[in-house]
Amino acid sequence: MxxxxxxxxxxxxxxxxxxxxxxxxxxxxxxxxxxxxxxxxxxxxxxxxxxxxxxxxxxxxxxxxxxEPERMISFRVPWLDDEGKIQVNRGYRVQFNSALGPYKGGIRFHPSVNESIIKFLGFEQIFKNALTGQPIGGAKGGADFDPKGKSDAEIMRFTQSFMTELSNYIGPDQDVPAGDIGVGAREIGYMFGQYKKMRGGYQAGVLTGKGVGYGGSLGRKEATGYGTAYFMDAMLKDNGLTIDGCTAIVSGSGNVSIYAMEKMTQLGAKVIACSDSNGYIYDEGGINLTTVKRLKEEGNCRISEYVNEHPQATFHEGCSGIWSLPCDIALPCATQNEIDNEAAKQLVANGVKAVGEGANMPSTLEAIEIFMSHQVLFAPAKAANAGGVAVSALEMAQNSARIAWSFEEVDGKLHQIMQNIYQASIQAAEEYGQPRNLVLGANISGFKKVAAAMISQGVI
Missing domain, CATH: 1.20.1270 (Substrate Binding Domain Of Dnak; Chain:A; Domain 2)
Known part of the structure; x- marks a missing residue:
């Protein structure tokens, strides 16, 4: 012994x-x-x-x-603004690991983008993609370009210049980018058009997040937000709880946030707050999602304008203040490190029951420790945020087969994938001696799949 x-x-x-x-x-x-x-x-x-x-x-x-990334690419992106002046940004693509399949990961356009941000996102993507059970490797890309305040013509010229260089390193069986912060259907469309022109033929599988009319998948826009809600639903039910009747706060008001709010509401939650980079709105009776969608998806307005139509609501400057609101469920869906230790302490003091990461690494390591030490149910980004890339892989499958699934088919597959991710994560946590620790479970479950493939393929 x-x-x-x-x-x-x-x-x-x-x-x-x-x-x-x-x-x-x-x-x-x-x-x-x-x-x-x-x-x-x-x-x-x-x-x-x-x-x-x-x-x-x-x-x-x-x-x-x-x-160590298999390949780290950086390049200049020169483009002409509406005043006729040449602007120069820096573009990136990190192809981190292809053990499980072609590189897969989004493109982010934001002033904060640098090599560290791209590498952290690409590293996370390795394990997130593995958790989906789909044959895709990990990658990420982007540029320090800010699409806010730019005209459609400027965005088109920038994305065309960006794709001119990026096209040298991507392809349907090599690397398949998607959207991320600052990159939606418009930007994907411009990049797809430029790639098609340069390659002299239609290759639907080179990008995901495309418009439904030219190879995109129904359900892709909703996927990350819906997936986060589906994961939370599985986690809460497994712990004898339910979303129905809970109050929730959701940071952000982009795609992930909007559709997390939509699905949480459908599952019976009352979403009382959301935010953008200027501040947050609080509506005790429940956020009117129709108004938020119109403001953010159609009008590209600030979230503060919500109170003009709903005077019972209040707007508060400073987006971090959203975490001071009492709630049952908190979904950080905006950006990395938005919940620090002070925000985590406030949430715990106000009785939060569960936290689900809809964004990439939105909680600091200290914040995660606070949640877990106070028995707050915690759904880490690698697991809870995986719905978007899961449906991107489904889009790749549809493109390869030259078919299109219905919204119900895609949504059903997404729901099953998120349940599978939860089960794989909880089983790994139990197997390795830390029951209910989904951070450990998700990391180990994803890691083991990638490690096994790397060993099988030799030293490459």
């Missing part, structure tokens, strides 16, 4: 030392990439139990290999 205990201690010690060593190397090689370091640290903390049980992952140097 003592010998077994000693061996177990040795494996634990080796796993800890291995993780620490690789993480220190990541920090040394990427000294200013704080978002990327944060993403790596969060995943690595979950992997110690699986490394103890499977020392072959250490022998095969899986962590060293998985934190």
């Amino acid at each position: 003592k010998t077994v205990d000693k061996m177990e201690f040795t494996y634990v010690q080796k796993a800890n030392e291995y993780v620490e060593s690789v993480y220190e190397t990541v920090k040394a090689r990427n000294p200013h990439q704080v978002e990327f370091q944060q993403a790596v640290k969060e995943v690595f903390a979950s992997l110690i139990p699986v490394l103890e049980k499977h020392p072959e992952y250490m022998k095969q140097s899986i962590l060293e290999r998985i934190v």
